[in-house]
Amino acid sequence: MPEAQAKKRGVMDRTQDWINKHIVPVMNKITATYWFSIIAESVLYIVPFTMVSAIPSLWNILRKFITTLPDLSVLNTYSFGLIGLFVVFIIPYKVLVKEERQDRALLAGFTGIGAYMLCMNAQVTDEGTVFTMAKFGAGGMFTAMFIGWFVGLMYKKTAHHSFFKDDSPIPDFVKNWFDNIIVIIVALLVGYLLTYVLSIDVFTLVGLLMSPLTGFAQTLPGVILIALIMDVFYFFGISGWVFTSFTSTVQQAALAENMTAAAAGLAPTNIYAFGFTRYTMIGGEGATLALALMLMFSKSKRNKLIGKTTLVPSLLNTNEPLFFSTIVNNPYMFIPVVLQAIILPANTWLWMHFGFASMHTEMFNMYFIPNFISATIYANGDLRNALLVIVNFILSFIIYFPFWKAYDNYLVKEEASQEASIAAKKEAKRAKRAAKRAAKAAAAESATDAPTASTATSPDASNADATDADATKAPDNPEE
Numbered sequence: 001m002p003e004a005q006a007k008k009r010g011v012m013d014r015t016q017d018w019i020n021k022h023i024v025p026v027m028n029k030i031t032a033t034y035w036f037s038i039i040a041e042s043v044l045y046i047v048p049f050t051m052v053s054a055i056p057s058l059w060n061i062l063r064k065f066i067t068t069l070p071d072l073s074v075l076n077t078y079s080f081g082l083i084g085l086f087v088v089f090i091i092p093y094k095v096l097v098k099e100e101r102q103d104r105a106l107l108a109g110f111t112g113i114g115a116y117m118l119c120m121n122a123q124v125t126d127e128g129t130v131f132t133m134a135k136f137g138a139g140g141m142f143t144a145m146f147i148g149w150f151v152g153l154m155y156k157k158t159a160h161h162s163f164f165k166d167d168s169p170i171p172d173f174v175k176n177w178f179d180n181i182i183v184i185i186v187a188l189l190v191g192y193l194l195t196y197v198l199s200i201d202v203f204t205l206v207g208l209l210m211s212p213l214t215g216f217a218q219t220l221p222g223v224i225l226i227a228l229i230m231d232v233f234y235f236f237g238i239s240g241w242v243f244t245s246f247t248s249t250v251q252q253a254a255l256a257e258n259m260t261a262a263a264a265g266l267a268p269t270n271i272y273a274f275g276f277t278r279y280t281m282i283g284g285e286g287a288t289l290a291l292a293l294m295l296m297f298s299k300s301k302r303n304k305l306i307g308k309t310t311l312v313p314s315l316l317n318t319n320e321p322l323f324f325s326t327i328v329n330n331p332y333m334f335i336p337v338v339l340q341a342i343i344l345p346a347n348t349w350l351w352m353h354f355g356f357a358s359m360h361t362e363m364f365n366m367y368f369i370p371n372f373i374s375a376t377i378y379a380n381g382d383l384r385n386a387l388l389v390i391v392n393f394i395l396s397f398i399i400y401f402p403f404w405k406a407y408d409n410y411l412v413k414e415e416a417s418q419e420a421s422i423a424a425k426k427e428a429k430r431a432k433r434a435a436k437r438a439a440k441a442a443a444a445e446s447a448t449d450a451p452t453a454s455t456a457t458s459p460d461a462s463n464a465d466a467t468d469a470d471a472t473k474a475p476d477n478p479e480e
Contacts, residue, residue: 031242034098035149036245038091038094038095038098038152039091039145039149039245040244040245041090041094042087042090042091042094042145042148043087043244043245043248043249044244045086045087045090046083046086046087046090047365049079049080049082049083049086050079050080050083050252050274050363050365051365051366052075052079052080053075053076053079053080053363053364053365054363054364054365054366054377055072055075056072056073056074056075056076057076057362057363057364057377057378058364058377059072060072060073060362060380061377061380061381064381076363077133080137080138080252080363081133081136081137082136082137083137083138083141083252084116084135084136084137084138084139084140084141084143084144085113085116085117085136085144087141087144087145087148088112088113088115088116088144088145088147088148088151089109089110089112089113089148090109090148091112091144091145091148091149091151091152092105092108092109092111092112092148092151092152092155093105093106093108093109093112094152095108095152095153095155095156095159096108096152096155096156096159099155099156099159099160101159101160103172103176104155104159104176104179104180107176107180107184108151108152108155108180108183111151111155111180111183111184111187111188112147112148112151112152112187114184114187114188115147115150115151115187115188115190115191116140116143116144116147116148117131118188118191118192118195119143119147119191119194119195119202119203120132120135120203121195121196121201134256134260135203137256138252138253138255138256138274139253139256139257139260140203141249141252141253142206142207142210142249142253143202143203143206143207145249146202146206147191147202150187150190151183151187154183154186154187155183158179158182158183161179162175162179163175163178163179164178164179213246213250214250214253214254217250217254217272218254218269218270218271218272220346220349220350220353222272223271223272223276223345223346223348223349224341224342224345224346224349226243226247226272226345227280227341227342227344227345228338228341228342229243230243230247230285230341231285231286231337231338231340231341232337232338232341234285234286234323234328234337235286235327235328235329235333235334235337236328236329237324237328237329239285240285248274250272251272251273251274251275251276252274254270254272254273254274255270255273255274255275255360255361255363257269257270257273258270258273258359258360258361259361259362259363261361262361262380268359268360268361269359270359271348271349271352271353271359272349273359273360274360274363274365274378275360275364275374275375275378276345276348276360277367278371278374278375278378278385278389279344279345279347279348279371279375279385279388279389279392280340280341280344280345280348280392281317281371282317282344282371282389282392282393282396283314283315283317283319283371284314284317284318284319284320284322284323285319285323286319286323286327286337286340286341287340287344287392287393287396288314288319288322288323288327288396288400289314289315289319289393289396290393290396290397290399290400290401291322291326291327291396291400291404292307292310292311292314292319292322293307293311293397294307294397294400294401294404295307295310295311295322295326295404296308296311298404298408298411299408299409299412300408300411300412300415301415302411302415303326303407303408303411306321306322306325306326309321310322310325315370316368316370317367317368317371318368330407332403332404332406332407332410333403333407335403336399336400336403339399340395340396340399340400343395343399344392344395344396347388347391347392347395348388348392351388356384356388357379357382357384357385357387357388358379358380358382358384358385359379360378360379361378361379361380362377362378362379362380363378364377364378371389372386372389372390373386375388375389
């Protein structure tokens with residue numbers, strides 16, 4: 001076993017070294033780039049609005065049983081349904097904040113909104129100007145990112161330029177008006193030329209440019225590849241959050257299309273929609289809830305302790321403590337991580353493709369809710385989706401079980417060896433202390449006996465003393 005473990009460790013160490021040398025630097029460069037960080041932060045800003053949309057989703061399930069309840073779908077329309085509008089504001093705003101020009105940040109965000117709405121090509125009717133609401137939400141996310149980037153880029157180029165000198169007597173807010181007016185005009189003019197002069201639907205154009213990626217994400221190989229890349233990177237300590245700006249945007253846009261289709265009485269078509277991870281991340285990324293449960297019943301003290309401390313967080317889909325303590329760079333866990341990243345997405349895709357479970361048509365962004373509950377809500381109350389979660393949980397249990405067992409047995413032997421070593425060291429220390437105590441006792445006994453021997457008087461010594469005394473008296477009586 002130690003030789004096999006050493007061999008596995010050698011392979012994993014070489015793999016990790018290669019990833020650390022070739023992959024990690026590239027990923028760090030990408031995530032640290034100016035625009036990646038801006039867009040990633042912008043996507044995180046909209047999370048609260050996607051969570052708010054969970055309220056009408058839950059409410060709609062109740063309305064199926066209590067039909068007299070009012071319809072709260074309007075809350076979803078003005079939260080999740082406006083995230084495109086929010087993103088096109090946040091991106092240029094964050095650019096100016098990063099450039100330390102907070103005085104222009106709000107104007108940059110407003111310019112993004114204006115250019116975005118101009119590109120919607122609103123229709124003027126006798127009743128007023130008509131916008132398509134779907135373009136304000138997740139359906140327009142990619143377009144919002146593109147326009148936000150374009151506006152942000154122009155503001156970035158002009159952020160540190162001004163028509164006025166520093167000692168100009170003109171008030172700062174007036175100078176700010178004139179310094180921003182050119183960027184505002186250019187941004188709106190570009191949108192006008194594309195939409196009204198060239199008759200280009202910017203939303204359709206961006207959708208076509210992104211279609212290879214968004215289309216591939218809806219295929220069986222697509223869902224497997226996305227999960228596999230995220231989980232393998234996570235195994236080596238790189239969190240799947242790195243990919244959130246892409247995966248969340250694709251999923252939210254797909255869910256928006258499904259919701260639009262369902263509202264029109266049509267069948268949804270996107271399998272890889274928001275909430276797809278409820279079937280592949282049961283207990284967190286890597287589907288580790290089953291592993292957390294196994295650890296609770298481990299023979300290894302270390303595993304049992306980890307299981308006790310991570311089971312509850314895993315039930316709430318928070319598994320960083322478990323993953324980094326048990327899975328990351330652990331050669332026993334590499335194969336199950338890869339297997340579950342292939343099998344669970346594939347099984348989920350097949351169930352939905354063949355109609356054994358429903359595609360998602362509701363928004364419910366509360367990842368900490370147990371998966372079988374949130375999956376049912378995403379699927380508008382279809383209990384077959386909860387069954388799919390249970391099936392995938394069983395599959396993950398089967399996948400992890402033999403590798404957990406082998407790992408647990410290995411740790412049991414390691415712990416026994418460590419305990420024996422510790423016991424031997426303790427015994428050696430006890431023996432050493434006992435030897436020291438014995439030596440001290442012997443020394444003390446010798447010290448006690450020494451004065452007695454020096455003060456004792458022998459017969460020979462008495463005779464010698466008497467002889468000396470006689471010799472001393474001899475001159476007084478020479479006759480003797």
